[in-house]
Amino acid sequence: MAEQVAVLVVEATESDVCFVHVLDDARQVLVLMGATPPFTNLSGTVELALGDGVAGWVALHAEPAVVPDKWKDDRYVYIPELRGEEYESLVSVPLLGRGQKVVGVLNVHSQKPRRYGNHDVALLSQVGDLLARTIENARLYERLAEREAILEQFAARTVEAQEIERRHLAGEIHDGISQPLISLWYHLNAAEAFASDPAVVAHELGKAKDLTSAALDEARGAIAGLRPSVLDDLGLGPSLESLAHTVVGPEVEVDITASRLPSHVEVALYRIAQEALQNVMKHASASRVTLQLSTSHGGVQLVVEDDGRGFRPAQGARNRNGDPAYGLAGMRERAELVGARLQVTSTPGTGTRVLVEFPAPSSLQSSTTRAE
Numbered sequence: 075m076a077e078q079v080a081v082l083v084v085e086a087t088e089s090d091v092c093f094v095h096v097l098d099d100a101r102q103v104l105v106l107m108g109a110t111p112p113f114t115n116l117s118g119t120v121e122l123a124l125g126d127g128v129a130g131w132v133a134l135h136a137e138p139a140v141v142p143d144k145w146k147d148d149r150y151v152y153i154p155e156l157r158g159e160e161y162e163s164l165v166s167v168p169l170l171g172r173g174q175k176v177v178g179v180l181n182v183h184s185q186k187p188r189r190y191g192n193h194d195v196a197l198l199s200q201v202g203d204l205l206a207r208t209i210e211n212a213r214l215y216e217r218l219a220e221r222e223a224i225l226e227q228f229a230a231r232t233v234e235a236q237e238i239e240r241r242h243l244a245g246e247i248h249d250g251i252s253q254p255l256i257s258l259w260y261h262l263n264a265a266e267a268f269a270s271d272p273a274v275v276a277h278e279l280g281k282a283k284d285l286t287s288a289a290l291d292e293a294r295g296a297i298a299g300l301r302p303s304v305l306d307d308l309g310l311g312p313s314l315e316s317l318a319h320t321v322v323g324p325e326v327e328v329d330i331t332a333s334r335l336p337s338h339v340e341v342a343l344y345r346i347a348q349e350a351l352q353n354v355m356k357h358a359s360a361s362r363v364t365l366q367l368s369t370s371h372g373g374v375q376l377v378v379e380d381d382g383r384g385f386r387p388a389q390g391a392r393n394r395n396g397d398p399a400y401g402l403a404g405m406r407e408r409a410e411l412v413g414a415r416l417q418v419t420s421t422p423g424t425g426t427r428v429l430v431e432f433p434a435p436s437s438l439q440s441s442t443t444r445a446e
């Protein structure tokens with residue numbers, strides 16, 4: 075597209091060559107993205123820092139530059155690939171996108187000396203506006219496609235995570251509930267078979283009673299695992315404190331600033347803290363772990379930090395059974411799902427720090443606006 079526009083521009087302004095430079099915002103450089111022959115194959119290979127050369131000046135100041143004799147212009151920078159020695163005069167206009175933001179520069183060169191007039195500048199500026207819109211739309215489209223890919227990935231991982239959680243739950247129900255029920259059946263059967271012997275019946279019924287309360291405990295545990303009712307009753311802070319009491323092994327330091335958040339955010343933070351503490355118990359061999367919930371600038375930070383053996387966070391980790399490890403990936407997904415950011419810092423030997431930052435509602439709002 076940039077190349078086709080370049081050809082039209084050369085014809086319309088009776089010039090010899092045209093270059094379209096697009097601004098790479100992150101790196102603050104102009105990248106040549108379109109040119110007329112004999113420079114068409116240079117697309118993507120020539121770069122100019124913002125502020126350098128006539129094009130760099132135009133991008134920086136967001137205003138056109140008419141240069142009748144470039145050898146007399148301090149702004150001109152010689153780029154061997156663009157064969158400046160063959161062209162004498164040039165005009166350069168910024169490509170202005172939405173909000174008059176510079177997205178690139180359009181340069182037109184002439185071999186013979188000439189002074190480009192207001193008419194040329196006006197024409198090039200109009201073409202530049204159209205080009206700028208096209209570039210912005212292409213970028214938006216690219217970003218949309220990227221987001222869609224992330225969303226698809228997320229959906230796939232969610233299904234995978236659900237499967238893993240279901241398998242885990244099936245295991246818990248099997249071991250904790252079905253097994254005791256089977257034993258219970260045997261004991262009740264025995265009681266029935268020895269109905270004439272009260273001592274045996276009493277013994278078997280006693281066993282059956284124990285098994286019933288064990289199965290009941292397991293069922294309660296599985297339900298609590300599905301939905302931490304403590305959150306509904308107490309809120310996040312006290313729930314985290316009670317979670318800290320379940321840690322076995324390292325000494326736990328709890329530092330909680332009370333704050334109420336939307337319920338889905340509280341569940342996410344609670345689950346992340348739960349998994350981070352599980353990891354400390356399972357992997358860290360730590361002597362101390364800190365659980366911290368604090369507020370600043372209207373946002374909330376959750377930190378779980380241990381002084382254990384640490385590790386190298388890597389993607390695609392596996393747990394001890396060789397299954398894909400879900401813990402860290404699940405924590406990240408939970409955080410992202412509620413608009414928070416998760417950072418795991420760890421190096422072997424120095425311990426591990428899990429930080430979740432949930433931004434203030436106002437910054438959430440402005441980031442949404444920007445995304446639109």
Ligand SMILES: Nc1ncnc2c1ncn2[C@@H]1O[C@H](COP(=O)(O)OP(=O)(O)OP(=O)(O)O)[C@@H](O)[C@H]1O
Nearest residue numbers: 353354357358384385391393399400401402403426
């Ligand atoms: N606090 C920690 N200290 C040391 N190593 C850790 C810590 N947290 C995680 N790891 C390492 O990172 C790996 C991945 O953790 P993750 O929670 O994703 O999986 P997992 O705990 O092994 O299995 P799962 O959570 O799926 O039951 C762990 O196997 C462990 O090696």
Ligand SMILES: [Mg+2]
Nearest residue numbers: 352353401402
């Ligand atoms: Mg884990």
